[in-house]
Amino acid sequence: MTPQATSEATSAATSIATAATCLTDWLNSRLSPAQSDWLQAKLQLVCDNREPRDLAITFGLIPRKLPRLDLQLDDTELQAADAARAGWSPQHWTIDEAARTLLLLVRYGADAAGLGECVKQLCRTADLSESIALYNGTAVFPMSDTLSQQIGEGLRSNMRVIFEAIAHRNPCPRDHFDQHRWNHMILKALFTESTLHPILGLDERANAELALILCDYAAERRAAGRRISYELWRCVGPFAEGAALEALATAVTSDDQAEHQAAVLALSLSGGPDQPIDPKAERIIAPYTETLAQVATGTLTWDALHS
Amino acid sequence: MMFIDPHAHMISRTTNDYENMAAAGVVAVIEPAFWVGQPRTHVATYMDYLSAIIGFERFRAGQFGIRHYCTIGLNSKEANNEALAEAVMDILPGFALKEGVVAIGEIGYDEQTALEDRYFRAQLELAKELELPVMIHTPHRDKKRGTSRSMDVCEEHGMDPSMIVVDHNNEETVREVLDRGYWAAFSIYPSTKMGNARMVDLLLEYGSDRIMVDSACDWGISEPLGVAKTARLALERGVPEEQVRQVCYQNALDAYGQSGQMKESDWLDPLPVDQRTVYEGNSILRGGREPVVTTDGHTGSQHVKDNNDLPGDLLIE
Numbered sequence: 001m002t003p004q005a006t007s008e009a010t011s012a013a014t015s016i017a018t019a020a021t022c023l024t025d026w027l028n029s030r031l032s033p034a035q036s037d038w039l040q041a042k043l044q045l046v047c048d049n050r051e052p053r054d055l056a057i058t059f060g061l062i063p064r065k066l067p068r069l070d071l072q073l074d075d076t077e078l079q080a081a082d083a084a085r086a087g088w089s090p091q092h093w094t095i096d097e098a099a100r101t102l103l104l105l106v107r108y109g110a111d112a113a114g115l116g117e118c119v120k121q122l123c124r125t126a127d128l129s130e131s132i133a134l135y136n137g138t139a140v141f142p143m144s145d146t147l148s149q150q151i152g153e154g155l156r157s158n159m160r161v162i163f164e165a166i167a168h169r170n171p172c173p174r175d176h177f178d179q180h181r182w183n184h185m186i187l188k189a190l191f192t193e194s195t196l197h198p199i200l201g202l203d204e205r206a207n208a209e210l211a212l213i214l215c216d217y218a219a220e221r222r223a224a225g226r227r228i229s230y231e232l233w234r235c236v237g238p239f240a241e242g243a244a245l246e247a248l249a250t251a252v253t254s255d256d257q258a259e260h261q262a263a264v265l266a267l268s269l270s271g272g273p274d275q276p277i278d279p280k281a282e283r284i285i286a287p288y289t290e291t292l293a294q295v296a297t298g299t300l301t302w303d304a305l306h307s
Numbered sequence: 308m309m310f311i312d313p314h315a316h317m318i319s320r321t322t323n324d325y326e327n328m329a330a331a332g333v334v335a336v337i338e339p340a341f342w343v344g345q346p347r348t349h350v351a352t353y354m355d356y357l358s359a360i361i362g363f364e365r366f367r368a369g370q371f372g373i374r375h376y377c378t379i380g381l382n383s384k385e386a387n388n389e390a391l392a393e394a395v396m397d398i399l400p401g402f403a404l405k406e407g408v409v410a411i412g413e414i415g416y417d418e419q420t421a422l423e424d425r426y427f428r429a430q431l432e433l434a435k436e437l438e439l440p441v442m443i444h445t446p447h448r449d450k451k452r453g454t455s456r457s458m459d460v461c462e463e464h465g466m467d468p469s470m471i472v473v474d475h476n477n478e479e480t481v482r483e484v485l486d487r488g489y490w491a492a493f494s495i496y497p498s499t500k501m502g503n504a505r506m507v508d509l510l511l512e513y514g515s516d517r518i519m520v521d522s523a524c525d526w527g528i529s530e531p532l533g534v535a536k537t538a539r540l541a542l543e544r545g546v547p548e549e550q551v552r553q554v555c556y557q558n559a560l561d562a563y564g565q566s567g568q569m570k571e572s573d574w575l576d577p578l579p580v581d582q583r584t585v586y587e588g589n590s591i592l593r594g595g596r597e598p599v600v601t602t603d604g605h606t607g608s609q610h611v612k613d614n615n616d617l618p619g620d621l622l623i624e
Contacts, residue, residue: 060405064404127362127405128584161584161585
């Protein structure tokens with residue numbers, strides 16, 4: 001192993017250990033002593049025996065033994081999550097999901113291949129809660145080819161909640177998806193009337209090809225007389241030229257107030273952070289002084305649009 | 308009035324059926340693992356089928372405001388393929404403890420062969436070990452003797468009758484099933500099983516104790532509104548409302564609730580995690596639509612005329 005590879009592996013292992021510590025702390029402060037003892041004994045058993053059967057049974061029993069309640073993390077706990085893995089924000093996780101993730105982390109640690117194979121096997125017979133827990137867990141699981149293939153399965157799911165376990169509030173797509181998979185995830189989110197703003201890395205991972213695909217998609221929707229999600233324009237803005245600029249120019253004139261605002265916002269940010277924008281883009285938005293004033297005063301932002 | 312359909316093969320039904328059921332007041336369904344019409348020849352297809360009824364079908368039902376539960380088992384027809392049956396028996400324990408699995412079933416006899424007998428017994432033992440209720444499919448042919456035999460075998464295995472629902476009863480089988488302490492379910496299924504007018508006669512004769520009504524709707528000509536239409540007819544013909552509630556709702560909840568996997572709060576007060584994932588809420592419970600059969604005691608034909616929420620004929624024969 002090269003020194004750089006060694007250092008990356010060490011840092012990945014540290015990040016996994018930190019994530020496991022976070023999960024342990026959160027669970028300990030929410031479980032009764034009896035529930036904590038049960039979980040602790042099972043974690044010990046699974047690590048000592050390394051029997052797939054023990055792990056599968058423990059994985060299955062967790063929601064029967066521990067409450068299926070929201071974790072309800074406080075700000076300090078959420079900061080700890082983000083420190084363990086940048087972007088990890090499990091505010092929507094439940095206690096049983098946290099315990100299931102911890103089980104896999106404790107058993108496999110940084111053994112990415114072993115963990116990937118285990119996730120694949122568990123997914124084959126998973127019920128919905130199990131699937132959601134496993135795909136949520138990709139936020140902190142080490143990546144492998146097998147895990148990546150399994151994530152592909154999850155993305156193809158018709159169950160929106162499974163798709164969203166991967167796509168939403170999860171740093172995995174931002175950090176691991178190639179451009180093709182990223183673009184199709186964004187497109188599927190729009191197609192299935194999910195939302196884009198909970199996707200991490202929306203601005204960093206924007207790309208010209210995605211902008212093109214989205215403009216085609218918007219044209220198709222318009223031709224069919226269907227509503228277009230205003231969120232789409234956020235991914236088009238940075239590539240506002242040619243056909244994309246024309247599409248944004250149309251969106252600016254939309255009757256749908258949110259789409260109008262999103263298109264103006266996308267164009268005003270199209271030069272990049274704190275950069276001047278292209279004169280052509282400027283000419284398109286110039287007449288909309290009221291909307292531009294909202295942008296200038298910071299009352300119209302992507303976050304504000306979603307709330 | 309809220310209804311539970313404790314035997315419905317929704318995997319074979321359309322979205323229209325879900326809409327109609329939800330509109331008629333169905334708040335929960337139980338989907339028994341069964342024979343899909345075409346015999347399965349590999350254990351892997353059986354696994355994917357079981358995954359579908361614990362996964363996608365549960366999710367699909369939730370989008371229509373209906374809570375979906377299932378039972379896991381090897382049905383009697385496919386028990387006759389020994390190689391398949393052996394392999395399926397190996398995978399059943401893993402599936403039987405999944406979320407929303409309320410029983411082992413539907414199991415029992417079809418042609419009452421030796422292989423059917425072997426796997427019926429093996430699954431009774433599994434149910435006992437996992438402390439799960441059992442849903443018994445009684446045979447279409449040689450029904451009366453097949454039903455008695457099913458109960459004999461349960462007793463040989465030391466099963467508690469209060470954990471067992473004997474399904475697809477008729478006028479000929481019901482007395483013995485009730486006398487021996489089992490739950491008696493009736494499938495309101497046109498042409499081959501029970502009609503709802505006959506069902507109402509039975510309710511008038513036997514009352515509502517340990518009796519439940521289901522549709523057994525599947526890929527054949529069947530009626531997903533079987534429970535709601537039976538309730539309507541029973542009310543029209545003077546069966547007391549509380550008894551209708553028992554046979555079309557409460558008894559199914561009591562019997563299958565013994566699994567610990569099915570609670571009234573699942574639909575009346577769902578957990579936040581369920582509302583985010585499997586269950587989008589029932590429009591009737593949210594006050595969006597009037598239930599079909601009112602709970603105010605006005606149950607005469609006037610109400611039927613006023614209400615078009617039960618499409619098709621009220622009588623199922």
